Amino acid sequence: MMFPEIGHFALILAMFFAAALGVLPLIGYRTRNGLLLSSAVPLTYVTTALIFLSFVALTLAFVQDDFSVQYVAQNSNTLLPIWYKVSAVWGGHEGSLLLWALILGGWASAVARKSHTLPELTAPVVLAILGIVATGFIAFIVYTSSPFVRLLPETPVDGADLNPLLQDFGLIVHPPTLYMGYVGFSVAFAFAIAALITGNLNSSWARWARPWTNVSWAFLTLGITLGSWWAYYELGWGGWWFWDPVENASLMPWLAGTALVHSLAVTEKRGVFKSWTVLLAIFTFSLSFLGTFLVRSGVLNSVHAFAADPTRGVFILALLVVIIGSSLLLYALRAGEVRSSVSFGITGREAWLLLNNILLTILTLTVLLGTLYPLIFDALGLGKISVGAPYFNAVFGPIALFLIVLMGIGPIAKWHKTKGALLVRHAIAPALLAVLLSAIVYFVGDFDGWVWASLAIALWLSLMCFVEWFSKVAGKNSSLWTRAKKLPRAYYGMQLAHIGVAVALIGVIFVSANSVEKMVRLAPGESVEVNGYEFTFEGIKHVEGPNYVADTGVITVRENGKLIDTMHPQKRLYTTTRQVMTEASLSPGFTRDLYVSLGESLDQGAWGVRIYVKSFVRWIWLGGLMMMAGGLLAAFDPRYRKKAEVAHA
Amino acid sequence: MRKALLFIPFGVFVVLGVLFYMQLGKDVHYMPSALVGKPLPEFQLVPLESSELVGHESLPKGPYLINFWATWCPSCSIEHEYLMALAAEGVPIVGIDYKDEADAAKQWLLDKGDPYAVVLQDEMGYFGVDMGVTGAPETFVVDSQGRVAYRHQGVVNEAVWQTLQGYMR
Known part of the structure; x- marks a missing residue:
């Protein structure tokens, strides 16, 4: 069978097309050459089609039990059920990178499809950035991790079988959704870099980037939720989160991405935090990339880590330096030109969202520090240590709870300035009710004091969401239902995601206090x-x-x-x-x-x-699903489509 | 001033990059033993060739190697040849037959040769627990003061011996 060779060849071609995509439109941008600019869209489609062809070839090798292909021989077996043969394509290092590349191609093509809604000069630059990322990634696969290497002439009779831990439904769906999230942040990243290159740092890039960021965030949320659920039923001891370096690697972009979702909103609506939002977009994608580096290079010890291979590590590090380093340098050189003209008061919604961003960034850095600390410690020759759950629970928990308290207040605050009396009027009843209800649970269930406090926070958030909704729909002129229907889809997305946080928190509290x-x-x-x-x-x-x-x-x-x-x-x-x-x-x-x-x-x-x-362990994942649904609901708000058309006209 | 601040993210990234580069290629699974610098733990074990309990008096005068091995351990047969070469050079090696059967062990040494100065049986793995052994093969260096100087997890070969040799004092 020739399929692996076809796949390999298609991948090499894809690398060249991606390189062309990374170069030609940028030259076109500099020289204002219309032909080169318009090459971006077709180049994107061709690159994606070639990656897809390559992926199909590998899948066929698995389905046909072609054990002359080393990767197939290592990860499959004739007895393996067919659906696991297909999911085994991304069961190992090489194939999962190919999936990464395929998803990147998918996102880039989606941007290309929507490119008519973007300004003439922006879309090609955005696609070119994605092309550069794709070139680096495909080169990494081709040069260090090709899944198409043959074992000839000594072809094994049968394969070594897929790791039994991965023979499971959760592992069929977990990596693709997680990668959809990781890689999706590359779109927001590309928009941010394009904004830096074109100097077009007004709030319009935030509006374009918002739906893409929301969808990626929703996928990442789903991916993490699935991963937690899988660990719970598959690892055999009923835990749902382990603070394992690889879990942290997915949590960090999620936290930064959550901050990004919020700061994009402020940048779009109010034109502030412009430079910060750009940095956050770079930061979020860097963390996705860093996660890949940490998992693949073997610098961290983890149950998820694939076999350490220094040449791969050096290659990813070089990629990391080129892509992230040059973005941060570009940021340092260009972001100084941004001026925010709008000011805001310390009680305005901008301020609450700024606080949200600060806390989420601190949380991200907390996890980053905990994950990298053993590495730093070792690099300085101080010996081997491991940072585990006690550190994360002690540091992460209180900050996260504080953030959730603020989540109750943020949505109720008005842009620019909020009257103190309004906040107090809305907040007093939910606060009292939350503390009281939580106290009842605390006394009846005979729990620790922290259960009282954290449960009160979860209830407070849910009640505040309701109060805020009610303050919007209550009125004399029309019925509650008519007003409720008038609220935008994005608003309900936010509410759903916020209540999802409360639901997940309730799950976390009870699973640790009452199991x-x-x-x-x-x-x-x-x-x-x-x-x-x-x-x-x-x-x-x-x-x-x-x-x-x-x-x-x-x-x-x-x-x-x-x-x-x-x-x-x-x-x-x-x-x-x-x-x-x-x-x-x-x-x-x-x-x-x-x-x-x-x-x-x-x-x-x-x-x-x-x-x-x-x-209440299901509530953790129910909360995750609600957050995901909220993110999607917000991303598909019709107003993005409308405004995009206006921008086009 | 504001311009300079914008370079902070880039600076932090450069530092991280250097750090990652330093860590590349290091064996993250390497774990030093807590016993390093401490005297070898007491033991009462039965040698393979007799039926009397012996303790420290059965050990060679240091420095020497302690090698945990077993017939059920495939990597042990890989390193066996190199251990034979070391023994031929006059390096004293104490073999600990770890969680194994005496008959199988005797047959193994007959078939492959015996590189050990003495072989002690740790059938239940108690001495292994005292030494913090996580699996076979594992090799310790004991110095001339009778203290544990170094621990190596996995197969001993030429490259590993270069390291071990430095501790044979």
Whole structure:
């Protein structure tokens, strides 16, 4: 089969077309050459089509079990179910980079499709920036990480199989959504750099960048949520966030991206923070890039890290230096020309959003510092240390809670200046009610003091969202419903995302304050009671899957004597890799999850069994989904389309 | 002044870049032992060739190597050849047969040769726990004062020996 060669060739061609895309329109911009400027759009499409061809070729190699291709041999197996063969394309280093490039091409093509709504000179420059990023990335794949390398003439009979941890639905969808987010920030980045190059630093670039940023942010939110959900059910011990360097690598662009979403709003509406917003756009994309560097270069030790390879590290570092370094240099040279003409008072919404940006930036730097600290420590020859959950929880938690308190106030504040009396009038009832309701939960549930405080904050935010909405729709002239319908889609997007934060926070509070964990030895027929649920171990069944054999425990769960569920936790042995995997069994619920995983096989048919009752854990991901939906709702507000048409005319 | 401030992000980035460059290619999995500089822990183990418990008196006069190995460990057979070469050069090596079966171990040494001054059996892995061993093979350098001087995780080869040699004092 020739497919891998075709794929490889297409990728090399894509690199050259991307390079042309990165150069020609910029020359066209300098010389005002219309032909070169108009080459940007077709070049974008051709580059994307070639990357897509390359991706399809690799997918075909997987589907056809072409083990003469090294990457396929390392990550697949004839027994692997077909959907995992397809998702195995991005199960390793080389293929996941190809997916990265494909998604970059997809975003660039989407921008190209919308380019008629942008000024004549801006669109080609934006596409050229994306072309430069794509060139660097494709070169990285071609020179250091080609997935098309053949194992000839000694072709293995069968593949080494996909890492069992990755044989899971969560891992089919998690990387693509995460990359959609990461790479999507390159669009905001390209808009910002184009604004610096063209000197067109008025607020219009913010308006163009906003929907793109919102969509990327929504994808990143979904990607992180999926990752957390996957870790929860797949890693077998019921945690949902580990402060692992790679998780942090996705959290940092999310935090910076959240700041960017807000500062773009201020820049668009009020024409302030212009220079800051540009920097934030660069910062957000840099963090996406940095995340890729940290994961791929092996400078950090992580469960997610792919095999360390110094040549790859040097290449990514060089890319990082060229792309980020030159952007920051350009920023330093050009951003000084920006003047903000509008002033604002310290009670205006601008000020609240500035505070939002400061806090989110501090949070980002907190995570960055915690992630890089072991590296700095080692580089200075001070020895090996690791920074774990205690640091992050102690530093991140309070700042995040403070930010959430402010989230209640920000939307109610008016642009420029807000009357103190208005704030107090709106805020007093929700504040009292939140503290009171939370106090009831605190006394009834017999929790720690921090539960009282943080639950009050979550309730405060939800109540303030409602009060703010109500103050907008309440009126004498027309009915509540008519007024509610008139509010823009973007407004409901914001509300949904903010309430999502409250929902996720409630989940976080209860899962840490009210969860029960028990490790027991159960012989067949024995039961144990955990938090009002009676778990009975009925025995072990032998099960054979396509590429594994498993011991499946049968555990019935009764509440007040009534059977509510039968759970089947598994201990799997993947026959090709000889890896043992623990597959936990879940009984999900709105207010609690039951979570059972098998430990070791003990004497006389007994097994070690881990049982968890997790309070409100679904709320964490429900909150994440709400935030994502909010971001999308805001991005597809019709006003962006309208204004874009005006800009065109 | 304002102009200068705009260069701060670029400056921070340059510092980070240098830092990353310094860290590239380092083995992030390398973990120094907490025992370094401390005397070798006490033990009571049975040598492979007898049935009496022995302690420190069974060890050679330092400096010497302590090598944790096992017949179930594929990397151990890779490093075995190099250990034979070291032994031929006169480097004393104490073998700890880690979580293994005596018969299999004896057969292994018959088949591949015996580079060890003495082989002690750590069937339950207790001595391994005392030494902070995470897997086989692992090799420690004990200096002439009887103190642990260095720990290496993984296969010993020519490059690793260059490092180990520096601690053999």
